[in-house]
Amino acid sequence: MALSAFYAVWGLLLEVAIAFGPVPRITWEHKEVQLIHFNESKVSNYSTLLLSEDKNVLYVGAREVIFALNAVNIAEKQHELHWKVTEDKRTKCAVKGKSEQTECRNYVRVLQQLNDTFLYVCGTNAFQPTCDYLNLISFELGGKNEDGKGRCPFDPAQSYTSVMVDEELYSGTSYNFLGSEPIISRHSHQSPLRTEYAIPWLNEPNFVFADVIRADPNSTDGEDDKIYFFFTEVSVEYEFVGKLMIPRIARVCKRDQGGLRTLQKKWTSFLKARLICTIPDKNLIFNVINDVFILKSPTLKEPVIYGVFTPQLNNVGLSAVCAYNLSTVEEVFSKGKYMQSATVEQSHTKWVRYNGEIPNPRPGACINNEARASNYMSSLNLPDKTLQFVKDHPLMDDSVTPMGDRPRLVKRDVKYTQIVVDRVRALNGTIYDVMFIGTDRGALHKAISYENGMHIIEETQLFPNFEPVQTLLLSSKTGRRYLFAGSNSGVVQSPVAFCDKYTTCVDCVLARDPYCAWKPLEASCIDIFKEGEMERNWIQNIGGDASSCSVCSAQRPEMNGGTSTVTCE
Numbered sequence: 001m002a003l004s005a006f007y008a009v010w011g012l013l014l015e016v017a018i019a020f021g022p023v024p025r026i027t028w029e030h031k032e033v034q035l036i037h038f039n040e041s042k043v044s045n046y047s048t049l050l051l052s053e054d055k056n057v058l059y060v061g062a063r064e065v066i067f068a069l070n071a072v073n074i075a076e077k078q079h080e081l082h083w084k085v086t087e088d089k090r091t092k093c094a095v096k097g098k099s100e101q102t103e104c105r106n107y108v109r110v111l112q113q114l115n116d117t118f119l120y121v122c123g124t125n126a127f128q129p130t131c132d133y134l135n136l137i138s139f140e141l142g143g144k145n146e147d148g149k150g151r152c153p154f155d156p157a158q159s160y161t162s163v164m165v166d167e168e169l170y171s172g173t174s175y176n177f178l179g180s181e182p183i184i185s186r187h188s189h190q191s192p193l194r195t196e197y198a199i200p201w202l203n204e205p206n207f208v209f210a211d212v213i214r215a216d217p218n219s220t221d222g223e224d225d226k227i228y229f230f231f232t233e234v235s236v237e238y239e240f241v242g243k244l245m246i247p248r249i250a251r252v253c254k255r256d257q258g259g260l261r262t263l264q265k266k267w268t269s270f271l272k273a274r275l276i277c278t279i280p281d282k283n284l285i286f287n288v289i290n291d292v293f294i295l296k297s298p299t300l301k302e303p304v305i306y307g308v309f310t311p312q313l314n315n316v317g318l319s320a321v322c323a324y325n326l327s328t329v330e331e332v333f334s335k336g337k338y339m340q341s342a343t344v345e346q347s348h349t350k351w352v353r354y355n356g357e358i359p360n361p362r363p364g365a366c367i368n369n370e371a372r373a374s375n376y377m378s379s380l381n382l383p384d385k386t387l388q389f390v391k392d393h394p395l396m397d398d399s400v401t402p403m404g405d406r407p408r409l410v411k412r413d414v415k416y417t418q419i420v421v422d423r424v425r426a427l428n429g430t431i432y433d434v435m436f437i438g439t440d441r442g443a444l445h446k447a448i449s450y451e452n453g454m455h456i457i458e459e460t461q462l463f464p465n466f467e468p469v470q471t472l473l474l475s476s477k478t479g480r481r482y483l484f485a486g487s488n489s490g491v492v493q494s495p496v497a498f499c500d501k502y503t504t505c506v507d508c509v510l511a512r513d514p515y516c517a518w519k520p521l522e523a524s525c526i527d528i529f530k531e532g533e534m535e536r537n538w539i540q541n542i543g544g545d546a547s548s549c550s551v552c553s554a555q556r557p558e559m560n561g562g563t564s565t566v567t568c569e
């Protein structure tokens with residue numbers, strides 16, 4: 001992309017007061033709705049959350065404390081564990097020029113379910129990241145004090161992400177005290193793996209999310225499970241004054257064992273691509289990714305990846321949600337072109353599309369039945385040519401385009417920080433993907449997009465002090481759906497809908513909320529997933545047509561005092 005094009009884009013961003021984005025239909029102030037809070041005095045930075053749906057427990061990693069809370073009512077604390085930095089470590093950390101009061105503490109950054117009885121936990125531990133095993137029965141640490149380098153950042157201010165897959169921890173973080181060496185690694189006793197420390201692999205990344213997508217059990221190609229990482233990094237492929245940020249998706253294969261000589265103990269399956277989230281006809285580019293949620297549902301043919309984005313220079317405060325289907329992502333990695341660096345004018349390198357011959361097996365591909373048929377049983381058998389190629393060409397030339405080629409939602413005057421998505425079936429059988437999006441001012445937007453537009457059902461002020469939503473989780477157990485939000489000052493539990501706040505049929509229907517319907521018999525707005533059987537006479541219309549409300553009054557003339565006005569009040 002040419003430099004001038006980018007200037008034009010920024011120029012536009014600065015000038016135009018774009019009339020973008022739906023306004024939330026209703027705003028709930030903090031005190032108006034029933035939320036459950038958890039926080040303890042002297043404890044701060046409740047930024048790591050882990051939900052155990054089986055046990056109904058919400059684990060919370062805060063500064064120097066881990067809590068276990070009842071996930072049905074987080075005000076009920078079940079356990080707490082203090083995990084402090086030793087005096088000695090704190091002093092040493094301060095000597096290195098870090099703040100003894102803030103930075104030289106233990107910020108819990110990794111909370112992952114290892115198995116039924118243990119969580120794997122890591123904390124920054126005064127710039128000496130440490131991991132341990134938390135016994136869920138005694139709620140005590142095993143005292144292993146493993147070196148957490150590469151699994152947890154040194155600096156609590158640095159980005160990190162992790163996911164536990166089959167008792168192995170995959171993480172994206174930095175590997176050194178200065179935070180200058182980024183790494184995506186697998187912590188495993190049999191086969192630890194990591195990224196090369198090289199700019200084409202990772203260039204000042206800001207990690208936001210990681211998750212596993214399992215191979216389709218019905219497929220016959222013997223594909224591997226894959227772990228996806230999402231981050232924003234500094235571009236190598238575009239020329240720009242200053243640092244141009246690019247949102248990325250990267251993936252590795254679960255059965256990767258590294259190479260035998262080339263790429264020994266390094267990923268042989270690490271590939272990354274640019275995620276596109278733009279409005280081409282408005283010249284708007286959202287190039288910073290803030291969070292991701294991967295929607296997996298039995299009613300979906302394939303997982304859908306939802307990302308929240310902001311532009312790099314965000315003077316007008318714009319945010320967007322883009323959604324990607326997995327097959328588009330896989331197409332880029334399995335069939336797309338690679339990029340290569342070319343030296344121009346002696347010292348200057350330029351990244352261009354690679355049009356040469358591609359070695360076989362395809363560089364970066366997981367070992368599948370086809371590879372096995374050619375006797376490549378593991379990445380350790382891969383030929384040097386393939387390995388050398390992927391080592392030099394981790395970046396794809398093709399980008400991942402969003403479904404529908406544009407954002408699902410664009411909103412002005414807000415910075416979106418977190419997202420979760422719930423897939424619900426409305427009364428008439430239509431399926432909606434309801435997006436819950438946290439903002440940097442402590443609010444939550446609940447939105448749906450449908451064929452001819454988008455609709456923000458409501459805005460809820462989760463945190464009274466307008467601080468950023470740092471973590472957002474969804475519990476989608478049937479009949480018991482909640483959201484959990486973590487921030488610096490505490491954790492909040494919110495129901496997914498506030499149907500009972502609507503007191504008339506028209507209000508209830510005009511909310512256009514897939515969770516809510518009017519129940520004429522009780523004259524109340526109900527959460528349809530909390531009731532047993534759905535009934536035919538309930539009224540809901542996501543299109544916003546409330547005319548059915550008059551029908552219900554005909555059945556219940558006593559409700560409107562015998563007059564002929566037709567409402568359900």
Ligand SMILES: *[C@@H]1O[C@H](CO)[C@@H](O)[C@H](O)[C@H]1NC(C)=O
Binds near residue numbers: 107156157488
């Ligand atoms: C911890 O929380 C405090 C506010 O309570 C905030 O000022 C600080 O930046 C937070 N630190 C980190 C590393 O998130």
Ligand SMILES: *[C@@H]1O[C@H](CO)[C@@H](O)[C@H](O)[C@H]1NC(C)=O
Binds near residue numbers: 325
């Ligand atoms: C992926 O998304 C596009 C919409 O952009 C859609 O047309 C296509 O059918 C989707 N692919 C699959 C396999 O669902």
